[in-house]
Amino acid sequence: MKGRGGFPVDGTPSLYLTRLRAPSLGLRPVPPARGGTEHSLCTFEISTSPLTGEVGRSPGGGGNATERIAPPGRDAAGVRLPVIALALALLAAWPARAVEPQLADWLYSARPLARQARPPAVPPDPIVSPTPGAPALVSWGEVLTVTLAAPAGQAVQGGKWWAALSTRTRAPGGAVVGQPVNARTWLAVLGVEPGPAPGLLSLKLRVPASLPRETYHLEVAGPGGLLGRRVHAVRVLGAPRARAALRFALLGDNQLRDPSTRLRPAPLHSGAFPQRGQGRVESVFRQEMSELAFLDPDFVLYAGDLVFGTDYGSELPEALRALWSAPQAVFLVPGNHDGMALYRLQLKKGWRSEALGSVRCARLVAGRLTADRLMALLECLHGDIRKLLFADLQQDGLDYWRRYLGPLDYAFDLGGYHFAGLNSYSGSTERRHGFVLDAGALGLELDRLGIDLDVTTMDNYGGFATDAQLAWLERDLARAREEGREVVLLVHHDPRGNAELAWGARYHANLPFISEPLGLRAFQEWNFDGPDWDSDPRDGRQAETQLKNSATRLLELIGRHVSWVLTGHIHDDRDARIEPGAELVPGSGLRASRRVRFVRVATGSSTPHDDEGYWGYRMLQAGPDGLAGLVYRPEWDWRSVPAGNLWLEGSGVPDGQGRIYLVANGLPGPAEGLLRAYLPRAAEGYRFSADVGEQPRLVDRGDGGSGRDIYYLRLRVPGVEAGLVPPPAGEERRVAVRAERAQGNRPPEIRLTFLPARPVAGEPVRLDASASRDPEGRPLVAPVWDLGDGSGARGLQVERRFAAGRHAVLFCALDDCGARAEGTAELVVAAPEPARVPDAGLADAGPSDAGPGPERVQAEGCSGCAAGWIALAVIGLAAFALWWWRRRGG
Numbered sequence: 001m002k003g004r005g006g007f008p009v010d011g012t013p014s015l016y017l018t019r020l021r022a023p024s025l026g027l028r029p030v031p032p033a034r035g036g037t038e039h040s041l042c043t044f045e046i047s048t049s050p051l052t053g054e055v056g057r058s059p060g061g062g063g064n065a066t067e068r069i070a071p072p073g074r075d076a077a078g079v080r081l082p083v084i085a086l087a088l089a090l091l092a093a094w095p096a097r098a099v100e101p102q103l104a105d106w107l108y109s110a111r112p113l114a115r116q117a118r119p120p121a122v123p124p125d126p127i128v129s130p131t132p133g134a135p136a137l138v139s140w141g142e143v144l145t146v147t148l149a150a151p152a153g154q155a156v157q158g159g160k161w162w163a164a165l166s167t168r169t170r171a172p173g174g175a176v177v178g179q180p181v182n183a184r185t186w187l188a189v190l191g192v193e194p195g196p197a198p199g200l201l202s203l204k205l206r207v208p209a210s211l212p213r214e215t216y217h218l219e220v221a222g223p224g225g226l227l228g229r230r231v232h233a234v235r236v237l238g239a240p241r242a243r244a245a246l247r248f249a250l251l252g253d254n255q256l257r258d259p260s261t262r263l264r265p266a267p268l269h270s271g272a273f274p275q276r277g278q279g280r281v282e283s284v285f286r287q288e289m290s291e292l293a294f295l296d297p298d299f300v301l302y303a304g305d306l307v308f309g310t311d312y313g314s315e316l317p318e319a320l321r322a323l324w325s326a327p328q329a330v331f332l333v334p335g336n337h338d339g340m341a342l343y344r345l346q347l348k349k350g351w352r353s354e355a356l357g358s359v360r361c362a363r364l365v366a367g368r369l370t371a372d373r374l375m376a377l378l379e380c381l382h383g384d385i386r387k388l389l390f391a392d393l394q395q396d397g398l399d400y401w402r403r404y405l406g407p408l409d410y411a412f413d414l415g416g417y418h419f420a421g422l423n424s425y426s427g428s429t430e431r432r433h434g435f436v437l438d439a440g441a442l443g444l445e446l447d448r449l450g451i452d453l454d455v456t457t458m459d460n461y462g463g464f465a466t467d468a469q470l471a472w473l474e475r476d477l478a479r480a481r482e483e484g485r486e487v488v489l490l491v492h493h494d495p496r497g498n499a500e501l502a503w504g505a506r507y508h509a510n511l512p513f514i515s516e517p518l519g520l521r522a523f524q525e526w527n528f529d530g531p532d533w534d535s536d537p538r539d540g541r542q543a544e545t546q547l548k549n550s551a552t553r554l555l556e557l558i559g560r561h562v563s564w565v566l567t568g569h570i571h572d573d574r575d576a577r578i579e580p581g582a583e584l585v586p587g588s589g590l591r592a593s594r595r596v597r598f599v600r601v602a603t604g605s606s607t608p609h610d611d612e613g614y615w616g617y618r619m620l621q622a623g624p625d626g627l628a629g630l631v632y633r634p635e636w637d638w639r640s641v642p643a644g645n646l647w648l649e650g651s652g653v654p655d656g657q658g659r660i661y662l663v664a665n666g667l668p669g670p671a672e673g674l675l676r677a678y679l680p681r682a683a684e685g686y687r688f689s690a691d692v693g694e695q696p697r698l699v700d701r702g703d704g705g706s707g708r709d710i711y712y713l714r715l716r717v718p719g720v721e722a723g724l725v726p727p728p729a730g731e732e733r734r735v736a737v738r739a740e741r742a743q744g745n746r747p748p749e750i751r752l753t754f755l756p757a758r759p760v761a762g763e764p765v766r767l768d769a770s771a772s773r774d775p776e777g778r779p780l781v782a783p784v785w786d787l788g789d790g791s792g793a794r795g796l797q798v799e800r801r802f803a804a805g806r807h808a809v810l811f812c813a814l815d816d817c818g819a820r821a822e823g824t825a826e827l828v829v830a831a832p833e834p835a836r837v838p839d840a841g842l843a844d845a846g847p848s849d850a851g852p853g854p855e856r857v858q859a860e861g862c863s864g865c866a867a868g869w870i871a872l873a874v875i876g877l878a879a880f881a882l883w884w885w886r887r888r889g890g
Contacts, residue, residue, distance in 0.1 A: 098138035098207065100145050101129060101331075104409035104472040106197040109149060114396040114429055117344070118313055120403040122172040124149070127220060127228035128200060131406025132320075133332040134421070135233045137299060137414060139240040140209035141792050143190065148201045151224040159223025163187045163205050165216035167327070167702070167710070171231050172404055173317055177324045178217060178231075180651070181678045181704035185211055188790055209792030210784050212700035212712055213238040213296075215327040231320075235329035237298055239794060243415035246622040249292055252303030252492070252568030254285045254604035255337055256319045257310065264607050268614035269644030270666045272729035284605035284615055284643060285322045291646045293326035294663075294673035295619065300328050303568035303601055304335025304425070304492030309342070310436050312400040320404060331412075332405060333421045335492040335568060336461040339397040341429035342436055343513075394436075396429055409469055411476045417488060417622055418480035422473060422554075424463040424493040424526075431527075431535035433513050434458040459511040460535075462524030463493025465550040467541060470557070477561035486626065488564045494598065495551040495558070495565075496585050498525045499574075503587035504546050510535045525569065526551040555590045564627055565598045572609035573616075573639035574600040575630060599630060602640040616640030633668065636725075645726055646671050646717075652678045658738040666732040669719040677711040677739055678704070684745040685817030686711065691736045693718050698816045700782045711818055713737070742817040746775045750823030752811055760830050761804040769811050770796045778815040786810040788827070804831035 105111070109124040129147040130136035138144050146163065164186050168178035190204040203220065218233040220226070237243065255261075261281050275283040292300060306323070307315040323330065361380040398408065408423035425432065435457045480487050497506025501522075508522060509530035528549035529535055544550070558565060578584055578596040602608065602616045618640050621628045632638045645666035652660050652675070660677050675696065679686055681703075688696045694716045702710040718733045720726075751771040759765045767785060774780065785793045787800060788807035796813075807829060812822040 098136050098142045098144040099412050099414050100136045101134040101407070101410040101412045102476070103129060103134070103407045104411075104469065104476075105407065106147070106195070106200060108402055108407045110199065111402070113399045114341070114393060116393045116396050116399070118395050120400050121313065122403050124403060125172070125228050125230060126151075126226050127218065127230045127233070128195075129406070130218065130230060130233040132231045132233055132324075132330070133401070133405030134407055134410045134412075135215075135235055135299070135329040135331070137235050137237055137329065137412070138207045139237050139242065140207065140211070140794055142207050142240075144187070144205045144207050144234065146203040146205060146218065146220060147195050148203060148220065148222070148226070148228065150195075150199055150201050151226055161189045161192065161203060161223075162221045163189060163203065164219045165207075165211065165234055165236075166219060167214065167216060167704070169217035169219060169229050169231065171229075171320065171324065175317075175321070177321070179327065179676065179678070179710070180653075181702075181706070181708045181710050183212075183702035183704040183710055184219075185216075190790075206790055207234075207236065209786075209794050211236045212702045212710070212782075214702065214712075215329045231324055232327060232329060235299060242298070244623070246415060246417070247297045248620055248622065249295070249297045249300045250303065250566055250599070250601045250618040250620060251288065251292075251300060251604050252601050253305040253335070253571050253606050254281065254288075254319075255305050255308045255606035256281050256285060256322065257308040257315055258606045260607045261605065266603070266608040266614045267644060268616070268638075268642035268726060270726045270729045270732060272664070272666075272732065273644040273647050274649065281605045282318075282322055285319075286325050287647060288604055288615075288617060288643045289323065289326040289328065290648060291643065292328055292617070294646065294648060294675070295671070296674040297619065298329075300330040301419070301421075301490050301566060302330050302332040303490060303566060304333050305337045305568060305606070306332065306335070307338055309337040309340045309397060309434060312342070312395045312397050316400050316404055331410075331419070331421055331490065333490055333492055334398060334401050334408060334423050334425055336425045336432075336458070337397075338401060339423070339425040339432055340434035340458060341393060341397065341432045342395045342434050344392045344394050344436075393429060397432075398423075398425075409472065411480075413480070413483075413485060415622070416485055416624065418477075418483075418485040419488045419490065420473060420476060420480075421490045422465065422469065424465060424491045424495075425461075426466050426469060427464045427510075428536035428538075430512075431460055431464065431510050432458075433460075435513065459513055460508075460524065460527050462508050462527035463491075463495065463551060464510070464527050465554060466539065470550065470553050473554075474557055477557055481561045486564075487562045488566065488622075488627075489558065489562045490566050492567060493569050494525055494567045494600065495554040496525075496598070497551060498523060503585050506585070507546050507549060507551060509533070523570075552588070552590065555584050555588070558596060559584055559590050559592045562596060563594060565596065567598065567600050568603075570600060570609050571603035571606060572600060572613055573602045574598075575639065597627075597630070604643070614640070615643040617643065641667070642726065645732070648675075652676050654679070654739055658740050659736050660739050661737045663715065663717050663735045663737065664732040665717040665719055665734075666726045667719050668725045670716055671719065672714065672716040674699075675713040675715055675737060677713060678708055679711055679739060681707050681709050682741055683747070683819065685742045685815065685819040686739045687742045687745075687817055688713055689738050689740075690715065691738075693735055696737055698781055698814070698818055701814055701818050701820070709818070711739075742819065745815070745817050745819050747819040747821040748772055748774045748778075748780055748813055748815050750811060750813070750821050752809070752823055752825045754809075754825070754827055758828060758830060759802065760832055762801055762832065764799050764801055765827070765829075766797060766799050767793075767809065767811075768797050769813070772796070772811075772813065772821075774815045776815070778817065781814040781816055781818075783811070783813040802827065802829045804829050 106128065109128055113119050126149045127146060128149055136144055164184050166178070166182055166184040168176065168180075168182035171177045185208065187208070188206040190206055193202045193204065194200075195202045213236055215232050216234045216236065218228075218230045220228045258281055265280060273287055307319045309315070361377060401408065408426075409421065411418065411420040477487055507526050507528050508524040510527045510533060512533045526549075528544040528546070528551070529541065530545070531543045534543070576598040578592045578598070580592055580594050582592055584590045584592055584596065599618070601618050602613060604617065605615050608614060619629055619632070630639070632641050647664050648661050649664070650659060650661040654660055661675055663675075665671050677686075677688070688698060688711075690696055696713040696715045698711060699714050700712040702712070704710055715735070715737060717735050720731070720733060723731070749772060750769065753768045753771065755766045755768065769783060772780060780796065783794060783796050785798055786809065787793065787802075788809050789802070793800065807827040808824060809827050810822060810824045812820060814820050
């Protein structure tokens with residue numbers, strides 16, 4: 001048999017491959033378009049209709065599926081094998097599942113918005129999960145569940161569905177985001193089920209093994225004009241074994257538009273890093289996202305305060321453009337700047353003249369009008385202005401968060417770890433009140449009075465959690481601990497309160513507007529509802545105290561269940577380790593049942609806590625022995641990686657000298673990361689080289705649109721070895737990476753073998769492509785199998801079990817230039833031998849001195865049949881229990 005390109009393949013041909021015609025996601029779902037192609041590592045065609053949504057079909061498979069050959073219900077002798085069939089069905093009912101976040105509130109997107117003058121301009125996306133703020137993590141071949149809000153009054157179970165993962169899409173508001181090449185892969189729709197809450201649906205999708213390790217946008221189209229797009233919502237981790245050793249980044253407190261950063265910057269870099277934006281804060285944030293895209297962590301945990309909080313309608317889209325400037329899977333929780341409720345004061349005309357004419361208030365007008373004096377003036381003129389304030393809500397930051405980023409509270413399991421994200425800036429809009437000092441709100445020219453227009457005043461910026469949040473978190477953490485997982489809690493505020501204060505004075509009572517608008521009193525780490533003011537009389541919560549509040553309740557949960565608490569808020573790197581049996585806070589009586597470590601990350605790009613602070617992020621590893629990498633450079637007390645010391649120059653497209661990137665490293669150690677080259681499609685591929693150090697290695701290739709592909713390269717860049725660290729500008733270690741056409745390069749030759757060659761249904765089969773070779777002796781890269789039943793795997797050798805029937809198996813691989821070869825072979829799987837039915841005449845053979853033989857037992861009581869049916873019943877019950885467990889979201 002010959003593979004594609006005329007290369008030898010061991011086996012016989014079994015499947016005619018035709019090009020899959022896939023739909024295009026535009027403003028509305030459309031039928032399959034002629035001439036459209038699906039892009040994946042092994043691009044080939046099938047004869048089925050694309051993404052029909054029929055259960056049991058594998059119509060698209062993301063370019064890595066063939067038409068499914070259903071296993072026959074009878075063996076060669078025509079005898080039913082119910083036990084074997086049901087056992088296979090039970091195995092099929094337990095597919096490898098993607099890591100999907102479990103939400104505290106599945107109906108968060110359907111909750112009504114607060115009554116506000118300027119609500120979010122984007123409608124809710126029908127994709128409830130995964131989202132940009134709580135993405136899905138998936139390995140090759142796993143089943144991804146997408147939760148959707150069903151169109152009102154429409155039955156969609158029987159309609160057609162399409163789903164794709166792409167590297168380029170439209171963000172909320174219509175802007176195009178993503179990479180310059182759109183590598184879109186269509187996913188096989190396995191079925192549609194009722195969702196985890198009324199009004200929701202669960203769409204089951206197969207993620208093919210052909211997809212490169214990457215962060216993708218999710219696009220779904222369905223009946224009734226349903227169309228959903230979620231930016232950077234799905235992260236393909238690669239092989240399932242990658243979950244045993246996780247790498248993730250911890251980042252927070254960028255506070256874009258923070259004006260104080262201009263007064264007190266915090267660089268800890270050479271000063272040569274490229275300015276990637278108009279302002280200093282925005283440029284540092286974009287730089288950090290570019291660094292993380294190179295370092296290629298499995299995901300990023302963001303500890304809140306993404307924006308500053310003066311106008312969410314313009315700030316949040318701007319921040320998201322920076323966040324989405326590089327492909328990353330980011331789990332975010334809101335901070336106090338993200339979740340403020342911004343109010344506006346309606347003042348009557350002529351208030352300035354009235355103030356000047358008032359003997360009582362005139363003294364406040366004389367001289368320079370500061371923010372404090374302005375507030376005192378308003379109180380003097382209007383008395384209690386709280387009612388005026390709370391009558392005119394302009395924007396609710398948490399509503400904007402839900403519309404743009406997704407849920408506020410969620411959790412997910414990954415490997416032996418359980419990650420929980422909790423919104424610690426919760427409570428009523430009255431508690432979260434903020435007041436923007438702007439001329440339009442006050443009816444005067446504040447800039448002439450020396451007041452910065454970009455300031456939001458607030459009374460309560462500490463943490464706060466509701467009873468519903470804590471009840472959900474308690475259930476979630478208890479389940480995780482029962483399963484033996486190590487728990488990591490991501491939260492913006494530290495529930496231990498103000499560290500410099502003694503127990504009994506660490507928390508700050510919630511204050512009504514206006515009490516301390518500029519936060520000039522004690523710093524607030526966590527708030528509680530004291531006896532003087534109830535921020536939400538509707539919640540039924542009794543007055544809290546310093547010793548009993550939402551923070552102490554959260555600490556109780558941490559002491560019982562949590563191993564690591566990751567926080568932000570203070571803009572400073574701080575760590576604390578609590579040994580088992582020790583108090584979480586001295587004097588509190590709240591003790592840790594296991595070792596707990598509190599980890600706070602430095603500010604990403606805002607004003608640091610003190611003069612020793614700097615901009616940065618933490619790079620952590622999670623393995624069997626816990627989290628590592630908590631301190632980047634102990635000898636210099638650098639806990640976070642200082643931002644701005646690692647950057648790329650170039651676009652991934654060759655310039656006149658064939659250079660695709662110049663990588664600069666000013667860090668004290670080497671940096672290994674991922675480069676994406678966007679190159680015209682070439683059958684022979686490209687040769688990649690570096691002018692110094694180790695040579696780049698091709699690890700994968702994604703087929704893009706418009707005749708260009710994405711080549712994924714791994715590169716190790718040496719660090720600064722001597723002298724000042726960070727080095728002076730221009731003394732970083734620099735590596736130029738180039739790409740040139742691999743003229744004359746030939747693709748690999750594919751040879752496939754199966755062991756055993758004629759397997760029986762249910763027994764393991766080794767699929768072996770290790771005899772494949774490259775004519776130039778180059779290593780094979782990204783070996784991918786399509787197993788003919790909608791599933792796939794990676795590796796030169798894989799082992800699988802098959803149902804009886806004929807299976808068309810496809811294998812493809814690259815050489816290290818990216819030249820691709822494919823081969824197919826047919827695997828014929830026999831049905832098991834049927835159980836021998838005894839001759840009925842043996843029942844009259846007469847008694848035996850040795851007692852009844854097997855035939856006699858079957859004829860008289862059929863005890864063998866009883867054992868078989870008992871086994872059948874047990875398997876059936878197990879299958880039903882599994883189905884019920886999965887339906888309940890277990």
